[in-house]
Amino acid sequence: MSGFRHVVMFGWAEGTTTMQQEEVAAKLRGLTAVIPEIGTLSVGLDAGVNPGNFDFVVVGDFADRYAYEAYRDHPAHRAVVDEYIKPIVDRRAAVQYEL
Template sequence: MSGFRHIAMFAWAEGTTTGQQQEVAAKLSELPAVIPEVGALSLGTDAGVNPGNYDFVVVGDFASRDDYIAYRDHPAHRAVVDGYITPILARRAAIQYEM
């Protein structure tokens, strides 16, 4: 397999509502239709099996590093990050790698 993968994990701030979390997921799920460079976008909420986990994950697959960068910098993605994620974010971890 070839391509480029981006994984971002989020821990929500105390007091974040279920509605806010669902809104983040809904807004992120709209991005593949808006940003053609997105090959696949998978979203998930932690299953609650282990304590201390992050709350939410985004896994994005792209054909190339350049396609990931186009997604990262796209105004629609930036609007989701700035308007929906950042206001409720306690911490974030991310990694990108060649597949």
């Protein structure tokens, strides 16, 4: 397998609703229609099985790091981050790696 993977986990601020999380998920999923560099994008709310987990995850697969960077810097992605994620995020962890 070859490619480039981006994984980001979010912990939401206290008081964040399930509806807000689902809205973030929908907005992120919608990016696949406007950013052609996205290979696959998987998003999900934590299942609540283990205490202390992050609340939300995004896993994106791209052809290479340049495709990831195009996604990262794309105005549509930046808008989702600025308008929907930043207002409710409390903590974030991310990693990118070659497949």
